[in-house]
Amino acid sequence: MSPHPTLEDVEAAARRIAGVVRSTPLAASPVLSGQLGVPVRLKAECLQETGSFKVRGAANALLSRDPEAVAGGVVAVSSGNHGRAVAYVAKLLGIPATVCVSSRVPSNKVEAIEGLGATVVIAGPDQDDADAAARRLVSEEGLTFIHPFDDPDVIAGQGTIGLEVLDAFPECGEIAVPLSGGGLISGIAIAAKGRATGIRVIGVSQDRGPAMHLSLAAGRLVDVVEEDTLADALAGGLGPANRHTFDLCRELVDQTVLVSEPEIAAAMAFMHAEHGWRVEGGGAVGVAALLAGRVVPEGATAVVVSGGNVGDAAFRRALDAAGRPDQ
Numbered sequence: 001m002s003p004h005p006t007l008e009d010v011e012a013a014a015r016r017i018a019g020v021v022r023s024t025p026l027a028a029s030p031v032l033s034g035q036l037g038v039p040v041r042l043k044a045e046c047l048q049e050t051g052s053f054k055v056r057g058a059a060n061a062l063l064s065r066d067p068e069a070v071a072g073g074v075v076a077v078s079s080g081n082h083g084r085a086v087a088y089v090a091k092l093l094g095i096p097a098t099v100c101v102s103s104r105v106p107s108n109k110v111e112a113i114e115g116l117g118a119t120v121v122i123a124g125p126d127q128d129d130a131d132a133a134a135r136r137l138v139s140e141e142g143l144t145f146i147h148p149f150d151d152p153d154v155i156a157g158q159g160t161i162g163l164e165v166l167d168a169f170p171e172c173g174e175i176a177v178p179l180s181g182g183g184l185i186s187g188i189a190i191a192a193k194g195r196a197t198g199i200r201v202i203g204v205s206q207d208r209g210p211a212m213h214l215s216l217a218a219g220r221l222v223d224v225v226e227e228d229t230l231a232d233a234l235a236g237g238l239g240p241a242n243r244h245t246f247d248l249c250r251e252l253v254d255q256t257v258l259v260s261e262p263e264i265a266a267a268m269a270f271m272h273a274e275h276g277w278r279v280e281g282g283g284a285v286g287v288a289a290l291l292a293g294r295v296v297p298e299g300a301t302a303v304v305v306s307g308g309n310v311g312d313a314a315f316r317r318a319l320d321a322a323g324r325p326d327q
């Protein structure tokens with residue numbers, strides 16, 4: 001088994017992917033800062049290439065693999081954003097890409113992946129079905145598998161967000177990070193703890209099927225029933241054979257909290273009204289946790305706004321729901 005990634009791996013990833021990804025803005029949020037009485041800054045990965053941070057991990061993974069091995073093609077299983085990121089980087093490198101998704105993945109995400117020239121395979125209703133389809137392509141067609149979170153190169157790539165936050169906001173004492181499979185938060189925590197900053201790392205998940213939150217509480221991998229949620233990018237389990245992110249989260253994450261669907265909708269509306277950003281549900285959970293008082297920061301706080309890929313109709317529904325919080 002490959003070892004867990006280290007701070008050095010994250011620093012190497014930053015150099016490797018510099019030409020592919022954007023160094024995104026770390027925007028001050030005057031309204032959140034005023035409400036909470038501490039400086040709050042938002043890391044705008046919704047403005048990242050491909051509309052989410054996932055391109056960082058995908059780029060680091062594809063650029064770290066043996067070029068001859070990946071030339072035959074890569075396959076990803078994805079709730080949408082990882083697939084789009086892999087398709088984007090594969091296209092840059094001239095490599096064929098296949099993305100296996102469940103039937104729950106929103107059509108705007110499927111169209112974006114196809115628009116990048118990748119082949120999309122729609123499997124059954126759950127991430128596990130998409131996972132099985134991808135594994136078949138690995139064994140039958142020899143494609144190279146790029147895991148959405150439980151891969152040392154992917155984790156190191158996501159961790160480059162942590163380096164950018166630390167460099168731009170050295171007084172940061174807490175960082176709130178959207179949490180699903182845990183690749184994003186593991187990478188960021190490796191960067192933050194590796195530089196011995198004393199930063200508290202807080203994971204935020206949707207309360208509908210929060211696999212890592214429940215697994216950390218139980219002290220073992222817990223299966224969840226997948227449910228529809230505004231945070232579609234966070235849906236899905238950890239898989240039966242997690243090698244890295246569960247251990248890393250146990251070791252490095254200080255706290256996990258949950259947010260409800262109305263809280264997510266309110267955060268999407270807040271981001272739109274106050275910052276003019278279109279943020280998808282999964283990208284808004286950190287802001288939701290602050291607005292709803294589920295995280296009460298004691299010092300300067302960074303929030304990762306992890307993605308912006310939400311279709312027009314779903315975005316309008318969320319903004320409407322936020323305007324009618326009692327229903």
Ligand SMILES: *Cc1c(COP(=O)(O)O)cnc(C)c1O
Pocket residue numbers: 052054081082148149178179180181182183184185233234280282283306307308
């Ligand atoms: C994938 C994703 C996450 C969660 O990342 P993990 O590494 O699975 O924890 C959060 N937000 C968005 C927008 C994502 O696409």
